[in-house]
Amino acid sequence: MLKGLLVLLIFQCLGEAISQLSDIPISGPIIGMLLLFLALQIYPHQHLTSIETCSTNLITHLPLLFLPAGVGIFFLDPEYLNQWPAIFVSMILGTILAIVITAMTMKLITENRHDK
């Protein structure tokens, strides 16, 4: 568990360093995630169990980790409050559109591949 956390933090540090030193508009943890993914692809069995234990715990409890930021929705600046209708409608319709188009795209491509 602790070894796994250390590995994750080291990769986050590496990602942060690359993000700071370059002009890439991607944040440290995401670069860290890409680096860890590459490392796992190259050395699939190195420390895998300890990383896996720690990662599974963190991912299972992701909702808990974003509660501090999530609670902020109840304390928004008044400037956002009068935009609620726009936020709400675009969020819900946008999500429905995205689901329909994503599922249809994948269905069409998969069916075409089977026809050939």
Next chain:
Amino acid sequence: MTSNLPASIHASLASSTVSVSEPSHWLHSPLFLITLTLLAYQLGQTFYRRTGKIFFLHPLITSSTAIASTLMALQVDYEHYFSATYLLHFLLGPATVALALPLHRYFHCVKTQATPIVATLVIGSLCAITSTLWLADSLGASQDVLLSLAPKSVTTPIALNIIDVIGGSPFLTAGVVVTTGVVGATVAPLIFQLIKVKSHRIQGFTLGLTAHGVGTAKAFEISGEAGAFASLALGLTGIFIALVLPHVIQWFV
């Protein structure tokens, strides 16, 4: 050093005894606020399971409402709450890095089904961004709101990282991302029936792409295969949107 340690413990004990007479002190402490957060999360999860998983009683909705009401009742500033519970927020960093694992585990599916996966990833992600931004823009949302809405289909840790780069309100984004996940995971099964999508791979991939973690949890309820494809979509979408959003957003703001 060793002689300082008992002294500091004594000092902190002393300060907590003092604060008993002034309740606002310990009710504002990280100890109390982190305990409150964990308790609300646990109760929210239990309540969700006991009520048969009704979508608007999602643990994230109930627990954040419970925390916000407690903070208002105790007159705790939100900024104070956020800094007191920063420990939890900090763990989002390593949790983002940890998403490399499900991606690694299911990456072999990408190799065998590269065309449908890559094409759906690109079309689906771009559609998730542009449909929402176009709707919000035509309904008169401000630039700040557009920026905060843009990463809504991405898992929260990555969405907050994107907000760091493009700007926008992290608090609005966190709320919007969570709501998108809950809405997406709820309506997706109905849409699948309506447009006759039966394949578990397609259902899973769509859930992970459009409704991130909440959708992935839903996909695991459908089947293991759906869950695997959802995990894969969650990771790929996160990376893809983090890479393209800083460029796409320029069309809208």
